[in-house]
Amino acid sequence: xxxxxxxxxxxxxxxxxxxxxxxxxxxxxxxxxxxxxxxxxxxxxxxxxxxxxxxxxxxxxxxxxxxxxxxxxxxxxxxxxxxxxxxxxxxxxxxxxxxxxxxxxxxxxxxxxxxxxxxxxxxxxxxxxxxxxxxxxxxxxxxxxxxxxxxxxxxxxxxxxxxxxxxxxxxxxxxxxxxxxxxxxxxxxxxxxxxxxxxxxxxxxxxxxxxxxxxxxxxxxxxxxxxxxxxxxxxxxxxxxxxxxxxxxxxxxxxxxxxxxxxxxxxxxxxxxxxxxxxxxxxxxxxxxxxxxxxxxxxxxxxxxxxxxxxxxxxxxxxxxxxxxxxxxxxxxxxxxxxxxxxxxxxxxxxxxxxxxxxxxxxxxxxxxxxxxxxxxxxxxxxxxxxxxxxxxxxxxxxxxxxxxxxxxxxx
Numbered sequence: 384x385x386x387x388x389x390x391x392x393x394x395x396x397x398x399x400x401x402x403x404x405x406x407x408x409x410x411x412x413x414x415x416x417x418x419x420x421x422x423x424x425x426x427x428x429x430x431x432x433x434x435x436x437x438x439x440x441x442x443x444x445x446x447x448x449x450x451x452x453x454x455x456x457x458x459x460x461x462x463x464x465x466x467x468x469x470x471x472x473x474x475x476x477x478x479x480x481x482x483x484x485x486x487x488x489x490x491x492x493x494x495x496x497x498x499x500x501x502x503x504x505x506x507x508x509x510x511x512x513x514x515x516x517x518x519x520x521x522x523x524x525x526x527x528x529x530x531x532x533x534x535x536x537x538x539x540x541x542x543x544x545x546x547x548x549x550x551x552x553x554x555x556x557x558x559x560x561x562x563x564x565x566x567x568x569x570x571x572x573x574x575x576x577x578x579x580x581x582x583x584x585x586x587x588x589x590x591x592x593x594x595x596x597x598x599x600x601x602x603x604x605x606x607x608x609x610x611x612x613x614x615x616x617x618x619x620x621x622x623x624x625x626x627x628x629x630x631x632x633x634x635x636x637x638x639x640x641x642x643x644x645x646x647x648x649x650x651x652x653x654x655x656x657x658x659x660x661x662x663x664x665x666x667x668x669x670x671x672x673x674x675x676x677x678x679x680x681x682x683x684x685x686x687x688x689x690x691x692x693x694x695x696x697x698x699x700x701x702x703x704x705x706x707x708x709x710x711x712x713x714x715x716x717x718x719x720x721x722x723x724x725x726x727x728x729x730x731x732x733x734x735x736x737x738x739x740x741x742x743x744x745x746x747x748x749x750x751x752x753x754x755x756x757x758x759x760x761x762x763x764x765x766x767x768x769x770x771x772x773x774x775x776x777x778x779x780x781x782x783x784x785x786x787x788x789x790x791x792x793x794x795x
Contacts, residue, residue, distance in 0.1 A: 513732030
C-alpha cells in the first residue's frame with residue numbers, strides 16, 4: 384500500500400530579529416504574550432517559509448431496498464448518508480501563519496419511501512415520504528481564550544483570539560466569524576394520482592412540507608494595526624467585537640394540493656387497430672412541433688482539465704463566497720431569438736419543479752441562502768415567442784466506461 388500527502392509551499396513576512404527583541408523587552412504584557420504565535424524568520428531576515436495542507440476525508444454510503452408485493456403494488460426505500468471532515472488552509476481564512484485555518488465537519492442524511500399502486504389500466508397512485516438533514520460546523524484551529532492573553536474584548540470563552548491584521552506584513556490569531564454552524568431538516572409527505580384520459584395525463588394530489596433551520600455564529604472579533612511599529616507599540620487603528628453568540632431558529636410549514644394536466648407529447652401509443660396484423664405507433668405531432676421550435680437547452684457542465692477526473696464533465700455550480708449560497712453558471716443557448724433563461728428549483732424529495740425565476744439573458748445567477756446539497760436546480764432557454772427548451776439540470780453526467788487491461792502472473 385502506498386500513501387502520499389502533498390503540501391503547498393507558502394511564504395509570508397514575519398518579524399525581524401531586532402523586532403522580536405523589541406517585543407520581548409516591551410512593557411506591554413499583551414504584546415509579549417502574542418509573540419510566541421509569530422514564527423521566527425527562516426528565509427532571509429524577515430520571511431517565514433513553510434508548507435500547508437488541506438486534507439479532505441469523506442465517508443458515504445447508500446442503501447436501496449425494493450419490495451414487490453404484487454403486480455400492482457411496489458415499495459421502494461432509499462437511504463443515503465455522507466460524512467466529511469475538511470481541514471481548510473490558513474489562506475481560506477485570510478491568516479498568514481501555520482495552524483490558523485479551520486476545520487469543517489459535515490453530515491448529510493437522506494431517506495425516501497415510495498409506494499406505487501397500479502389501480503387500473505389508466506390510473507396509478509404514488510405515495511411518497513422523504514426526509515433530508517444536513518449539519519455542518521466550522522471550527523477555527525485557534526481556540527485560545529482572549530482573556531488569557533490579557534485582551535479585554537468582551538469574549539471570555541475559548542473560541543479563538545481576535546484576528547489581528549498588521550498592514551503590509553501579516554495576519555494571525557483566530558478567525559473572524561468562526562465558530563459557526565447550521566442544521567437544516569426537511570420532511571415531505573405527498574400523494575399523487577395519475578389518470579390517463581384521452582390525449583392527456585392528469586395528475587392531482589397534495590403535498591405537506593416542514594422545514595426547520597438552526598444556525599449559530601460567534602466571532603472573537605478583529606484588531607487592525609497600520610504597521611509593525613504600531614503593533615509593537617500596541618496602537619491599533621480599528622477593532623470589531625461581538626461578545627455574544629448569535630443564534631436563530633426558523634420553521635416553515637407548507638400544505639397544498641395540485642392538479643397538473645400533461646399533454647401526451649412524449650407518449651408512444653402502440654396499438655393494434657381492428658383488421659391490422661401489426662401494431663401501429665402514433666406521436667402527438669403538435670406537441671413535438673412545439674418542442675422543435677424551442678431553442679436548444681443551455682449547457683450546465685464543463686470539462687475537467689486537470690487531476691484524476693481530467694476529461695470528465697462536472698456541473699458548473701458552487702457555494703459562493705459565503706458557502707451558503709447557490710451560484711449557477713451556464714453556457715449560452717445558440718438561439719437567434721433568445722428572450723432569456725428561467726431558473727427552476729425543487730427539493731431533492733419533490734417530484735416536480737416547484738419554483739421558477741426568469742433571469743433574462745444572464746449566464747450566471749446566485750440564489751442566496753439555498754444549499755446545493757438538498758436542492759435540485761435546472762435552467763431552460765426561452766425564445767421570443769415563448770417556446771421553452773427542455774430543462775438542463777446541474778447534475779454530473781455518468782463517466783464513460785473505460786477498458787481495463789489485465790495481465791497474467793507471467794506479465795503477458
